[in-house]
Amino acid sequence: MHRTLLQSLILLVVALIPTVVAGVWHPNRPSWQIDALEEGEVTLAEVRGWLQPILWIDARPAEAYEARHLPGALLLNEDDWEGLIEPVLLAWQPGPPETRMVVYCDSALCDASREVALRLREETGWEEVYVLHGGWAVLAEEVK
């Protein structure tokens, strides 16, 4: 047991050396800063500051939506676009003030929210469609 712990400690320390090198010089190292916003993305804090009505769109799979979602959010994803778009069209109000739509998927990693937002803009001509930076990961705390 003592030998296993000592060997583990040596291995943990040895692995630190290339880790530090990669952290400083690797051309594809991750940033210690939170990712900057991409075009069309908004933070939750920004959304909370808006005065316009907001329509939340959940772009995750139906089973994830059914398990938990932001109250009032409507499900819309590429799996069943034709079946899901109608409630979204009915809920959208042309204004003034025009309803702003905010689309979210699981996290900063997923692309579903960007794809849904893009398709919404292309098919409807609405400009006020945004993607929530960080997705459900930043909303989940509020839905406990």
Added chain:
Amino acid sequence: MKIRWLLLLRVVIGGFFVWAGTLKALDPAGFADAIVGYQLLPHAGEVAFALYLPWLEIVCGVALIVGRLSHGATGILSALLVVFIVALVSAWWRVLDIECGCFGSSVEAGVYLWPIARNTALLVGLSVLMLMHQAIDKKEPNTSA
């Protein structure tokens, strides 16, 4: 005969971790994105994990293959596998549609059963290694691997 099996098991499991670690080490930013999907760590923890874990896997994998510090490597890799399995089950339970991140960032999203089964099989393999190490140590108390 037992020594031959021990060597084969060490090379197979060690080789697997060297391979998996190398894929992650080549693209630590992509691996960090995969870790973000699990929603388990603060950002600094995700970055540190993405930089450190691939090299820990490689170092322990090499240790297993060459048969030096293999008790420690077996212990660390077993602990890592338990963490991976818990993270995968947790993501599955929360219905997250994410990539496993097991081999960096290029794995299909939302697939959990196969990575969990594979990690469990590796854990069983490492447990067998530990038992074989213990049996050999009892026989030859002065060996240092």
